[in-house]
Amino acid sequence: MLAVSLAAHAQPPDPADASLADARRAVRVADCARCHGKDYDGLAAPSIVGFARTQSRERFIAAVLDGNPSMGMPAYRGIPLIESRIDAIYDYFASTVPRRE
Template structure:
């Protein structure tokens, strides 16, 4: 059972039925999906690997795990041309979705979104409750 399913089951048992609780997971899923799509369109996998865990370039997932939100966003927008990482500042696809991209990789880093998964699909989300 997913964390989301557990939350809804608990909410049902305790009679919690506010619309804010019902809409929060959907809004979060939409944001994660936006980030996932932007990363796919930008084709980050060509350097960072199929699951963005490293190939010719370092792991984006590992970077999200160890860096602050501000450092993560600066690294993407400013790039590191000396190391082959392009700057995405001025790229509307990335700039308009930078917070969603960060949330996607933060979710990958904490295990709430599985490698290779499209966020929001029940069959693709991590299912452990550790």
């Protein structure tokens, strides 16, 4: 009876949460932390979190998809893992990655 009661109150998974989890996995596979640090707040390369929070969505997407090869940033345009999730990746960095205080 308790199992039925709990199941009746279970919330369906939030598609936004699933999208952000998928974005997080793509970022890990692309190994962004290698240059941007484990918290993506800068290491050998600038902070992705800071960039996403200070730039427009369009500027962020262009920077990721077009890269900056002269500075060592690869272009991800044509890479389905990133390109198909780019909006969720922006959302992940702009609002989901915990801010370090």
